[in-house]
Amino acid sequence: MTEFLVRGRYVLSMAGLPAPAERVRTPGAHLDGVLTDAAVHVRDGAIVAVDGYAALVAAQAHLPVHGDGTGLVIPGLISTHTHLSESLATGMGSELSLFEWADAIVAPLGMVLTREDAAEGTALRAIEMLLSGVTTVNDMFCHTNIGSRASLGVVDGLTRAGMRGVVAYGAEDLPLLERSTLAPGDVIDDVLAEQHDLAAHAATAPLLDFRYGVGTLLGQSDELLAAGVEECRRAGWGVHTHLAEVREEVTTARHRWGHRTVEHSLRAGLFERPLIAGHGVWLTEADIATFARHGAAIAHNPVANMILASGVCPVPRLRAAGVPVGIGTDGAASNDSQDMLQAVKAAALLQKVHHLDALVVDALDVLTMATIDGARALGLDHLVGSLEPGKRADIVLLQDTVDVAVLHDPVAQLVYGASPRSVRDVWVDGVQVVADHRCTTVDEATQIARCRPLADRVGVKAGLVATGHSVVTG
Ligand SMILES: [Zn+2]
Structure with a gap:
């Protein structure tokens, strides 16, 4: 059994949002539903709770905690x-x-x-x-x-x-x-x-x-x-x-x-x-x-x-x-x-x-x-798309970088300011696939080395070199 908490300064659960036609679009209105100093409780690949960090850790003091409480936690x-x-x-x-x-x-x-x-x-x-x-x-x-x-x-x-x-x-x-x-x-x-x-x-x-x-x-x-x-x-x-x-x-x-x-x-x-x-x-x-x-x-x-x-x-x-x-x-x-x-x-x-x-x-x-x-x-909203109890634990933690250092408006900062370098940890179905900014399932350097010759071969064989779209030498 794997069980842990993912903690953020803000958790953007994306749950319970109004329909587009009913949304109020004024500055700051989109911050409704953002949880402050909160965490997601994951057990066996599923989300069991989304709540304030203090309440969750009081009830589950033995659990490992990912995140130091400065970052953003969002659905995958x-x-x-x-x-x-x-x-x-x-x-x-x-x-x-x-x-x-x-x-x-x-x-x-x-x-x-x-x-x-x-x-x-x-x-x-x-x-x-x-x-x-x-x-x-x-x-x-x-x-x-x-x-x-x-x-x-x-x-x-x-x-x-x-x-x-x-x-x-x-x-x-x-x-x-x-x-x-x-x-x-x-x-x-x-x-x-x-x-x-x-x-x-x-x-x-x-x-x-x-x-x-x-x-x-x-x-x-x-x-x-x-x-x-x-x-x-x-x-x-x-x-x-x-x-x-x-x-x-x-x-x-x-x-x-x-x-x-x-x-x-x-x-x-x-x-x-x-x-x-x-x-x-x-x-x-x-x-x-x-x-x-x-x-x-x-x-x-x-x-x-x-x-x-x-x-x-x-x-x-x-x-x-x-x-x-x-x-x-x-x-x-x-x-x-x-x-x-x-x-x-x-x-x-x-x-x-x-x-x-x-x-x-x-x-x-x-x-x-x-x-x-x-x-x-995609017809998958019963499984993923928001951080809610009962859904699968597809979770992203953004933390550690300048991109997400200043969080006056966590939603706007995420959309307009965040880049892949802010993505610290990622879980799919409760399994950690990115840890400390590195993909754990596929080694990046090895995969790049494997794909370079394949990309060169494809460029030559498809005639993309002959037509001038690629300069690879095969
Ligand atoms: Zn397409």
Whole structure:
């Protein structure tokens, strides 16, 4: 039995918060619910109490205590959208817009990825995620290396790192059929077989769930989309996809089908499944109503939206309509990191400057999105997303650095001032995976050494050196 306390000068439980439409947005109002000189009591992977430190330690004087009472204790952050398939391909293509970037970087990369690349790259990025406070990640591994079963490596990597997550294979058949002589039916059969193999592999990992991945609607034939929806109905799977990311997506969809991608998803049956869609930038009021009516969620990726010049997600309108909106980093190739604290800060800044209104989205809004609303978006809010008795112990302690030294407003300081160097300790399911600012499950130096040659090989084999996007020598 493992039992301990995590102590902070402030505990941000993220429990019992009002709905977005009922929130009062005045300076200081978001400090309601912050516990001062408090602690979280953990036993056997679960939270048993959140209370003042003095009361907890009086009742449990024998327990080990993490934290010296100067730091911030928060629920583990939830990155609701990324692509661990891009783990070894950062720093390229940031001068391109989405469609150009997908053609130049992601498509050739996806053809050469192996299960080893996936497992090692995932473990590498898991270090980056954990050190920025992420304990749960919603991944979509995208590749077209048919027969490789590369996506299964994500399960191996996340399990090694001790992270909670939802895994998906972001399949697309049209780009593959363009580049090969494979028969369309054979490709669909292989895609569905990999989905089943990934679901089965995830089922062996206690901290992992599976969703059916639809890379993009435009990347799938109508036959694969229909077959996938049917498979989801049969197996009871939820869906992870992209929707309304860029204007080109909307116009191309209207040329192909006569309607937008959200409308096409509705007709195809995707909204009948538990659905989370990355981006939701180019949404009409009718699209937002469709999300609200079906309880579907949006994963907002502000850094990727800015780097690819995609646009600004209507976050305030989505939240006012009751749509669960989480925050994601998006893939390591369109960010170009997995630093969740950076994404949380960007989520607030982008809305403020877009609306020219400093209160349109505040620090508590984005922290809510990165915790309990992200959990809701993934259907995991009964387990994680807030520090409450009965939930699993996914906890982050930030302490020791200049970033969190001055805490007049702990919520604002966390959102606007904290960086990964402040993340001192992290627990997932009660197991400590970061201790004293170092990842304990994956050794950082060893993992970097393992991944360098893999990244070089991928750069050469995918032709990214030949096209001038990479200067590695292989
Ligand atoms: Zn994405």
